[in-house]
Amino acid sequence: MPKRNEMQIQFLSQSVNEAFARVAISAFITQLDPTVEELYDIKMAVSEAVTNAIIHGYEDKEDGIVAIKCGYQDKVIDITIIDEGKGIKSVEEAMQPLYTTSLEEERAGLGFTVMQEMMDEVEVCSHPGLGTTVKMKKSLEK
Ligand SMILES: Nc1ncnc2c1ncn2[C@@H]1O[C@H](COP(=O)(O)OP(=O)(O)O)[C@@H](O)[C@H]1O
Numbered sequence: 001m002p003k004r005n006e007m008q009i010q011f012l013s014q015s016v017n018e019a020f021a022r023v024a025i026s027a028f029i030t031q032l033d034p035t036v037e038e039l040y041d042i043k044m045a046v047s048e049a050v051t052n053a054i055i056h057g058y059e060d061k062e063d064g065i066v067a068i069k070c071g072y073q074d075k076v077i078d079i080t081i082i083d084e085g086k087g088i089k090s091v092e093e094a095m096q097p098l099y100t101t102s103l104e105e106e107r108a109g110l111g112f113t114v115m116q117e118m119m120d121e122v123e124v125c126s127h128p129g130l131g132t133t134v135k136m137k138k139s140l141e142k
């Protein structure tokens with residue numbers, strides 16, 4: 001069985017870092033030789049989770065810490081996005097398609113739906129006042 005590999009990064013909750021997160025995750029995943037579509041899906045899912053951490057978790061406060069942990073073994077990838085922001089009162093409700101607490105029209109309430117569509121598994125754990133952890137898994141084609 002191939003060895004497990006892992007990486008971790010942390011950055012401040014500034015929107016400019018959304019692009020950084022996408023590039024960093026791609027660079028790590030590229031070692032597995034993903035298809036263009038698999039890479040696209042993973043970048044999209046990470047992007048949604050990181051955006052949520054920045055705009056909802058830290059409410060645009062720019063000095064929060066967002067951490068991404070990513071590992072893989074045997075073409076199965078796990079990605080965890082962690083913030084220590086405001087947290088979510090009801091995860092079940094937040095994950096409903098079109099549910100949003102944002103007043104801006106561009107936020108359509110589909111972030112979690114996109115994550116679920118792009119990845120095989122999405123698990124959200126959150127505590128109000130403590131933060132949110134989003135764990136996702138995806139198996140790449142062999
Ligand atoms: N990391 C987070 N911290 C706090 N609240 C969050 C976080 N991620 C999601 N949420 C809550 O879940 C809701 C739904 O998220 P999402 O499906 O991405 O839609 P949108 O971001 O468009 O509102 C958000 O409006 C927000 O209330």
Ligand SMILES: [Mg+2]
Pocket residue numbers: 048051052110111112
């Ligand atoms: Mg969102």
